[in-house]
Amino acid sequence: MSVALVCAVVGFLLASQLQSVWANTQTDAANASRLETLQELYNQEMDKSEGLQKQLEQTQEELALYRKQASEGSAQGEALKAELDKLEMTAGLVDVTGPGVTVIMTDSTAVNATGDEADYIIHDSDLLSVVNELRSAGAEAISLNGERLLAASEIRCTGAVVTVNGRRHAAPYVIMAIGDSGTLYNALTMRNGVVDILGQWKIDVRVTASEELTIPKYQGAVEFQYAKPAESFPAAEEGVG
Structure with missing residues (x-):
């Protein structure tokens, strides 16, 4: 056994x-x-x-x-x-220089015990709000953390970072825009504007006007797979009778 x-x-x-x-x-x-x-x-x-x-x-x-x-x-x-x-x-194929503003955005550090931490960090929608306000105010060239923004540039959250032109960036975010510095500055800092709204969540947004900024050119390659120039046709002659 x-x-x-x-x-x-x-x-x-x-x-x-x-x-x-x-x-x-x-x-x-x-x-x-x-x-x-x-x-x-x-x-x-x-x-x-x-x-x-x-x-x-x-x-x-x-x-x-x-x-x-x-x-x-x-x-x-x-x-x-x-x-x-x-x-x-x-x-966006060349570096450009001119007057404008610099916007530095930093996540809030004032999260309370009952608050949602996600409400106190910078999201892609916050960056888009600033960029769209600058474009609306007449910005002629814009960059985000050194990435030149084109019409096809994406700004979207991917986890704890933001993807721009296929590259990932983390806070703080530095947005530079060339245009009339006074107009751009006032568009962002006006009462109930985008800076005021972000300030409600204690997100630090600092706007500085400059007489001369340099924004780098787009570093990628621009390709069109589906779009092509539309053919133009002469106007049809009006018929008689």
């Missing part, structure tokens, strides 16, 4: 050990497969990033060539160069 009992215990322990080894093997295999998948996704994103960087460099070289050709021409070439400069600034 003793031998049989010992054999049963040993058999049970061996079975448990084999089961544990098999489970660990399955887990390691799953982790290895997941790691391989993540590595492939990472390599794909790196290849895509490198491709976009090369495309951006090529586009910049072409723009430099067009600029040089336009500057070497006649009065018509000078007009084309001026138009090119305007389009580059509109598209």
